[in-house]
Amino acid sequence: MGTVLSVLGVAFTAYLAAGALLWTTAPQYPLLQVSAVALYLLTTWVCIFWKVPRAAGRQEPRRFGERTLLPAWAAALAIAVAVIVPSATWIAAGHDGRLADYGTWAIGGVGALMAIVMVRRRPWTAWIGVVLVAVAAIGWIGVSAALAFGVVGDVLWVAVAQLLTWLVDRAARDTAQLTDMQRAASEWLASQESVRRERRTLIQRALAVAGPILAHTITVAGRLDETERQLARIAEGTLRDELRGAALLDDEVRAALSSARARGTVVSVLDEGGLDDLSADERAALRGDLARVLTGARSQRLFVRTSTHDQIALTVVGRSAGDDGEDAVDLWHEFARRPAPERQPE
Incomplete structure (x- = not known):
């Protein structure tokens, strides 16, 4: 033109x-x-x-x-x-x-x-x-x-x-x-599609976890024996983990949580966004450390919480009844947040 x-x-x-x-x-x-x-x-x-x-060295349009x-x-x-x-x-x-x-x-x-x-x-x-x-x-x-x-x-x-x-x-x-x-609309649609995919994944995982026990409960009209009740409690806890702490979970962590619940431990997992600034490798290393701590824990109740603290990424607290019947903390493990590498001057 x-x-x-x-x-x-x-x-x-x-x-x-x-x-x-x-x-x-x-x-x-x-x-x-x-x-x-x-x-x-x-x-x-x-x-x-x-x-x-064009000005020398200028790159922008x-x-x-x-x-x-x-x-x-x-x-x-x-x-x-x-x-x-x-x-x-x-x-x-x-x-x-x-x-x-x-x-x-x-x-x-x-x-x-x-x-x-x-x-x-x-x-x-x-x-x-x-x-x-x-x-x-x-x-x-x-x-x-x-x-x-x-x-x-x-x-x-x-x-x-x-x-x-x-x-x-x-x-x-x-x-x-x-x-x-x-462009903003495309980015919003892409983010919404990502959220929908994540929700579909969570729903499919929830159905895989809770579907069989729910179907069995309906079949027997709620008359479960003690073993089946224990399985239902484990399924409920697993489903709650998927909804409230998905960022903390991988196959190893899920297996450790299931084993803890099978031992009778009450586990609460909550992700409050403290891991958003970690890289994929840092999250994988953190999940591996969490799985090892959960495997070795013998507390009656376990609380797993992410943290927004500058130095602490994740905290695991275990409580058990003492000889006097009062709850006491018998496990306290903090996972340090790895500092970001310093940027080298160009």
Whole structure:
């Protein structure tokens, strides 16, 4: 699209400049006329094609419109053209040719140049150029002739260029916002899908754990013997572990918890989010240590809790009835949180 607009800009400015070089009666100073046209075309095509170079080492993408910003020196050159070319053209045309096509072409030519400058994000430069060519036209050919031969068109061209630039910039901002919204929506949908998969996994695991004993309980109408009641209690505790402490569990930890409950130990497992900042390897090592502690524990009640403490990741507390019948802590094991490795200076 940018290439097409550039080609159209070149073609249109070349067409306007051609009017300065096609005459039946030669201007008074032909060489000056040709020089003015050459300066105009050179400046116009510089304003169309010259790009702002990317900053060295810059990696992030450019903002919309940054590529089209006209360099300051090119904007100054455009102002110089607005001052020099119209007056040079009327001098070259002479008194008798000031209202001829080759005498008034510069009004439309500078207007087209200022429309290009406006598109290149130099609005003040564009409007200053329009004012300068209008003042020059009024001074050389009068107010009515200046309005009739293109000053009004210059104002309209630059105004329309500014309006279109504003509309394009607004559309680009809206598009960027829509892209951000779509990205956020995609991320939210992905997170929800992850949550749904996790919930399906938990449900399937819960059905695998509690389904058989529930089906048997329904079959016997709740008349369970002591062994079956013990199995039901183990299934209930296992199901509670899956719902409240899934981050602490792997096959080894589940086996250790089942063995503890089979020995008659009451176990409570609760994950309160204290492991969120641990890596996968750190969690695996922590679960291995937890399984070994649970396997060796002989307490009547075990409490396994994650911790948000800066140094402690997990705590296991065991309580048993003492000789006097009062509960006493007979196991206290804290799992230290491994410090994050220091970042080496680059």
